[in-house]
Amino acid sequence: MIDLRSDTVTRPTLAMKKAMFEAQVGDDVFGDDPSVNRLEAVAAERMGKEAALFVPSGTMANQIAIAVHTRPGDEVILEAGAHPFNYEAGGAAVISGVQLSPVPGKNGILEVAAVDAAIRAPNVHHAPGTLLCVEDTHNRGGGTVHPIERLDDLAALAHKRGLATHLDGARLWNAVVASHVAADRRARGYDTVSFCLSKGLGCPVGSLLCGPAPLIDRGRRVRKLLGGGMRQVGYLAAAGLYALDHHIERLEEDHRRARELSMGLMLAQIDVKLPQTNLVYLDVADAYAVRAALHPSGILVHAVSTTRLRLVTHLDIDDAAIEVVIRAFDKLPNSIKGPPPPPAAPPPPAASARPR
Numbered sequence: 002m003i004d005l006r007s008d009t010v011t012r013p014t015l016a017m018k019k020a021m022f023e024a025q026v027g028d029d030v031f032g033d034d035p036s037v038n039r040l041e042a043v044a045a046e047r048m049g050k051e052a053a054l055f056v057p058s059g060t061m062a063n064q065i066a067i068a069v070h071t072r073p074g075d076e077v078i079l080e081a082g083a084h085p086f087n088y089e090a091g092g093a094a095v096i097s098g099v100q101l102s103p104v105p106g107k108n109g110i111l112e113v114a115a116v117d118a119a120i121r122a123p124n125v126h127h128a129p130g131t132l133l134c135v136e137d138t139h140n141r142g143g144g145t146v147h148p149i150e151r152l153d154d155l156a157a158l159a160h161k162r163g164l165a166t167h168l169d170g171a172r173l174w175n176a177v178v179a180s181h182v183a184a185d186r187r188a189r190g191y192d193t194v195s196f197c198l199s200k201g202l203g204c205p206v207g208s209l210l211c212g213p214a215p216l217i218d219r220g221r222r223v224r225k226l227l228g229g230g231m232r233q234v235g236y237l238a239a240a241g242l243y244a245l246d247h248h249i250e251r252l253e254e255d256h257r258r259a260r261e262l263s264m265g266l267m268l269a270q271i272d273v274k275l276p277q278t279n280l281v282y283l284d285v286a287d288a289y290a291v292r293a294a295l296h297p298s299g300i301l302v303h304a305v306s307t308t309r310l311r312l313v314t315h316l317d318i319d320d321a322a323i324e325v326v327i328r329a330f331d332k333l334p335n336s337i338k339g340p341p342p343p344p345a346a347p348p349p350p351a352a353s354a355r356p357r
């Protein structure tokens with residue numbers, strides 16, 4: 002199988018499994034797991050923050066961040082394609098009782114003026130805006146990397162207007178490698194930052210939420226409330242420590258393969274942009290038909306919508322796989338891989354609504 006659906010589909014390498022097998026463990030809910038304690042210390046240090054919390058998923062990291070930065074009835078501002086707005090099962094409303102204010106960006110990158118305009122003035126009618134979430138790289142935006150100035154300016158504006166800041170860095174390491182800007186520098190303006198071990202870094206499970214010690218302490222309580230306190234979880238933390246030492250620089254290979262894939266697909270007459278990182282989005286006439294046509298050749302792709310596909314490079318995709326995929330796309334009929342149909346014309350206004 003050539004599985005391009007996500008960078009979450011990787012399996013631990015032999016060396017990672019060896020590190021997991023040899024891990025020192027204890028009961029982490031008692032704070033006794035030496036591998037988790039070390040991973041949290043390393044994560045905090047790499048992000049330039051005081052403390053960190055190991056959690057099962059990127060979703061839980063974001064939800065804990067939202068919970069510790071807000072009170073019920075608050076408003077959280079985020080980009081319209083952001084993960085907590087689209088893919089976290091309405092968690093912010095259920096867990097924190099907040100409303101989300103989605104602001105459209107360009108390829109997932111927010112304009113400072115648009116965020117400024119979205120922060121409501123204090124008024125008895127308004128839900129007070131108390132948190133800005135920024136996503137780097139931006140998944141739905143196409144794996145896009147924020148220019149460092151934009152990250153800084155968004156955080157500075159939020160703080161000036163009295164909002165806290167959270168950076169959803171599920172794929173922050175991809176942004177670090179693509180931009181050559183260190184993780185602690187990218188996260189500098191943000192009160193909290195999360196990153197995932199189970200995406201490009203090749204671990205089976207795990208994310209970290211990093212920030213000031215008092216917030217992380219509160220986050221530890223929210224993790225317990227959500228049932229995310231884990232016991233001898235050092236086996237997973239050991240995978241994370243291994244990945245932070247061995248799987249970051251190689252992300253550049255995933256980015257190169259994503260570029261080569263998109264260039265090959267352009268030659269196969271596909272509507273695709275050159276990616277900045279490891280996420281390749283394509284617009285086609287019939288995404289479900291393309292997905293079905295590739296399946297018998299052992300190629301798995303993700304249909305984001307009826308006309309949009311996502312192909313993701315990762316640790317288990319090599320150069321040979323990229324060539325196989327480009328050849329398979331080349332052979333597909335234009336009727337399914339061609340450009341998406343133009344949007345349907347709006348229906349004529351009802352007779353009574355026609356201007357006289």
Ligand SMILES: Cc1ncc(COP(=O)(O)O)c(C=O)c1O
Pocket residue numbers: 057058059060061063084136138139140169171172197199208
């Ligand atoms: C930007 C972003 N944030 C958060 C998450 C959530 O991560 P998880 O699947 O570990 O819950 C994802 C998952 O793809 C993501 O892309």
